Amino acid sequence: MLTDSEMILRLVMAVVLGGLVGWERExxxxxxxxxxxxxxxxxxxxxxxxxxxxxxxxxxxxxxxxRIASGIVMGVGFLGAGAILHEQGSVKGLTTAASIWVVAAIGMATGAGFYTGAIITAVLVVIVLFVLNKIEKYYIEKFNREKTIEKGKLL
Known part of the structure; x- marks a missing residue:
């Protein structure tokens, strides 16, 4: 049986790890x-x-x-779908939807007592979100600059 202190530890850990990922999105x-x-x-x-x-x-x-685990995954899928927006032929919010999905997995791992997996996953998610965002922005800006220069040459 789970002790009260162990349950509190798991719940607090879920708040911290979920907040870590949510902070980047914020x-x-x-x-x-x-x-x-x-x-x-x-x-x-x-x-x-x-x-x-x-x-x-x-x-x-x-x-x-x-059954409860599958219910969590399905319910979070609906939440993630709410974060996805379709605007003028483009789709936005997929990364946020994916982060909601993985945060649920982190919460499930924490609730089951898989602390190492939960912590490593949360850290990896934050690294992926921060680092890849910087890399994407760099290459998008570089691509747009090259495109602008090419258009300037054509004129």
């Missing part, structure tokens, strides 16, 4: 930011804790934890 003014990521991570963590603490009857659980 800095860049994305549709789902700091609070949203914290709430998704915290909710996924709590649902996972609940799914593992249902009473057992011998070797059989009264409730199948995988």
């Amino acid at each position: 800095v860049y003014h994305k549709p789902a930011g700091f609070r949203t990521h914290i709430l998704v991570c915290l909710g996924a963590c709590l649902f996972t804790i609940i799914s593992y603490t249902f009473p057992c009857d011998g070797n059989l659980r009264a409730v199948d934890p995988s």
Whole structure:
């Protein structure tokens, strides 16, 4: 059985890790930011804790934890879909939707007690979001400059 202190540790850890990813989204003014990521991570963590603490009857659980896990994944999919926008032939918000999805996975890992996996994943997500954003911006600006120069030569 999970002790109160262990449950508190898992919930607080979910808040911290979800906030870490959400902070990056907030800095860049994305549709789902700091609070949203914290709430998704915290909710996924709590649902996972609940799914593992249902009473057992011998070797059989009264409730199948995988059903709750699949419900979390499906529910978060709907949240992520709300972050995706279609504007003038372009799609925006896919990265935010993906970050919501992975934050739910971090919350589930934290709720199940897989701390190392949750921490490493959160750090990797933040690295991917920050570093790749800088690289993308650099190459997009470089491409647009080259395009402008080429247009200038044609005139």
